[in-house]
Amino acid sequence: MENNGSILMQRYDLGKLLGQGTFAKVHHARNLKTGTSVAIKIIDKEKILKVGMVDQIKREISVMRLVRHPNVVELYEVMASKTKIYFVMEYAKGGELFNKVAKGKLKEDVARKYFQQLISAVDFCHSRGVYHRDLKPENLLLDENGNLKVSDFGLSALAESKHQDGLLHTTCGTPAYVAPEVINRKGYDGAKADIWSCGVVLFVLLAGYLPFHDSNLMELYRKIGKAEYRFPNWFPSEVRRLLSKILDPNPKTRISITKIMENSWFQKGLDPVLRITETGEKEPADLEVEAVFGSNESASTTAEAKQELATLSNLNAFDIISFSAGFDLSGLFEENKQKKEVRFTSRQPASAIISKLEDIAKRLMLKVKKKDGGLLKMEGSKEGRKGVLSIDAGIFEVTPSFHLVEVKKSSGDTLEYQKIVKQEIRPALKDIVWAWQGEQQQQPEEPMPLLQPISPPAS
Known part of the structure; x- marks a missing residue:
C-alpha cells in the first residue's frame, strides 16, 4: 500500500492540495520523524510513459540535484511506487511572487531584494550549466521569511543540450517573458535568454504590469523583437539604465549577469548571504534516476508505446501559438507555389x-528512419533533378489525444515533393486528419488556454 490513510510511504503525513496539473499534484505534507513541512509533487507514472515525458522528469530530477542554492527550491528526496513518483521538496509557505505583484507594484527596495535573490539563483544555475528558460513570477515562490525561491525546472536545459553551434534550439517559455532570439527559433544562448526574462520580471515587480503586452500576439512578437516598451514615470533613472541594458534585443550586446551584479543600483542593501554559492555538499537522498522508472506491473503493457513515444516532442502554449497558422511569422502557409511544408492536426494517437x-512511405517506396523527438524521415532511393527526395514528418503532442503533424521537404526537388504531397500523401491521410492548418476549418472544441498576462493600468 502506498498510503495508509493520509500517510505516505510510512514517512509523510499528506495534507492539503496546493496545486494540480495534467500529470501531477502537489500536496503539503509533514515529515513524521522531524515534523518539518514539505511539498510533495505526485506524478502519475502511466501518464508520463504514455505521452513521452520520461526524459523531462529525469531532467528535472538531474537539474534539481545539480542546483542547491538558498534561493532555489530544494529537492529533499525522490521516491517511487509502482504507479507514482514522489518529489519531496522544500515547502514555500508564502506562495507565488505573482500573487504579490498581481495586487500592484512593489516598493523599490522590496523589488530590488527579490531581484537580487533571483539573479543570485540564476547565476548559480548557469555556473552549473543549467538554464531555466521559464522565469516568471508564477515560478518564483516565497518562503515563510519572504525569501525568493526559484521553482519549476520542468523546461530547464542542461549545457549538454546545446547543438554543435553551441546554442539551444527548443522554443519554450511564456510569450511575454521570452527573449527575441527565442521567438526567432534560430538558436539562442540559454544564459542570455534567462537574463532577458529576469529583466521582464524586474519591470513587472516595479511597474505592476508587463513591459510587452498586446492582445494581438503578432503585435506582441513585434514589440518584443524591437524591445518596444515605455518606462513608467516613477522608475528611477538608475533602474531605467539597467533595464535598458538587460532588455537589449541583441543577445550579443545584452548585459551579463556579472555586470548586473556589479551595478550600483543592484548593490544597494545587498545581503551578504547572497554571496554564498550553495547550501552545502550533501546530496539529496534516494536520487537514483533510473530506479525511479524501474520495472513495474504496467511496464510490459506500455513497452511498445514507450518505444514509440519516449521522445515524442511536447508542445507548450508558446509552441502552439508559434505553429498556429494565424501567427505564423514565416508565411509558409499562404497559398503559393513554393511552400515546402504542410501541417495538420489529428485526434488519433501517435502510434496510429x-x-x-509508415504505410504511405512503403507504398511510395520510401525508406523510413525514426529519429528523436517524434521525427520520421522518409527518403527516396533514386536521384531526382536536385538530388534524393527526403521528407521529414514531425509529430508534436498538444494533449494526449490531440497531435499536430508537420510534413516538410528536407532535400530534393520542390516540385516533385509538392506533387507527392498533393497526389499521394494528403489523400492517404484523410482518415486520420482532423484539420489541415492554414485552410478554412472548424476551431478545436477544446482550445488550449493561455495564461492571462498582467494588464497595464488604464490610462
Missing part, C-alpha cells in the same frame, strides 16, 4: 499516425 505514415 506513425503507422499511417
Whole structure:
C-alpha cells in the first residue's frame, strides 16, 4: 500500500492540495520523524510513459540535484511506487511572487531584494550549466521569511543540450517573458535568454504590469523583437539604465549577469548571504534516476508505446501559438507555389499516425528512419533533378489525444515533393486528419488556454 490513510510511504503525513496539473499534484505534507513541512509533487507514472515525458522528469530530477542554492527550491528526496513518483521538496509557505505583484507594484527596495535573490539563483544555475528558460513570477515562490525561491525546472536545459553551434534550439517559455532570439527559433544562448526574462520580471515587480503586452500576439512578437516598451514615470533613472541594458534585443550586446551584479543600483542593501554559492555538499537522498522508472506491473503493457513515444516532442502554449497558422511569422502557409511544408492536426494517437505514415512511405517506396523527438524521415532511393527526395514528418503532442503533424521537404526537388504531397500523401491521410492548418476549418472544441498576462493600468 502506498498510503495508509493520509500517510505516505510510512514517512509523510499528506495534507492539503496546493496545486494540480495534467500529470501531477502537489500536496503539503509533514515529515513524521522531524515534523518539518514539505511539498510533495505526485506524478502519475502511466501518464508520463504514455505521452513521452520520461526524459523531462529525469531532467528535472538531474537539474534539481545539480542546483542547491538558498534561493532555489530544494529537492529533499525522490521516491517511487509502482504507479507514482514522489518529489519531496522544500515547502514555500508564502506562495507565488505573482500573487504579490498581481495586487500592484512593489516598493523599490522590496523589488530590488527579490531581484537580487533571483539573479543570485540564476547565476548559480548557469555556473552549473543549467538554464531555466521559464522565469516568471508564477515560478518564483516565497518562503515563510519572504525569501525568493526559484521553482519549476520542468523546461530547464542542461549545457549538454546545446547543438554543435553551441546554442539551444527548443522554443519554450511564456510569450511575454521570452527573449527575441527565442521567438526567432534560430538558436539562442540559454544564459542570455534567462537574463532577458529576469529583466521582464524586474519591470513587472516595479511597474505592476508587463513591459510587452498586446492582445494581438503578432503585435506582441513585434514589440518584443524591437524591445518596444515605455518606462513608467516613477522608475528611477538608475533602474531605467539597467533595464535598458538587460532588455537589449541583441543577445550579443545584452548585459551579463556579472555586470548586473556589479551595478550600483543592484548593490544597494545587498545581503551578504547572497554571496554564498550553495547550501552545502550533501546530496539529496534516494536520487537514483533510473530506479525511479524501474520495472513495474504496467511496464510490459506500455513497452511498445514507450518505444514509440519516449521522445515524442511536447508542445507548450508558446509552441502552439508559434505553429498556429494565424501567427505564423514565416508565411509558409499562404497559398503559393513554393511552400515546402504542410501541417495538420489529428485526434488519433501517435502510434496510429506513425503507422499511417509508415504505410504511405512503403507504398511510395520510401525508406523510413525514426529519429528523436517524434521525427520520421522518409527518403527516396533514386536521384531526382536536385538530388534524393527526403521528407521529414514531425509529430508534436498538444494533449494526449490531440497531435499536430508537420510534413516538410528536407532535400530534393520542390516540385516533385509538392506533387507527392498533393497526389499521394494528403489523400492517404484523410482518415486520420482532423484539420489541415492554414485552410478554412472548424476551431478545436477544446482550445488550449493561455495564461492571462498582467494588464497595464488604464490610462
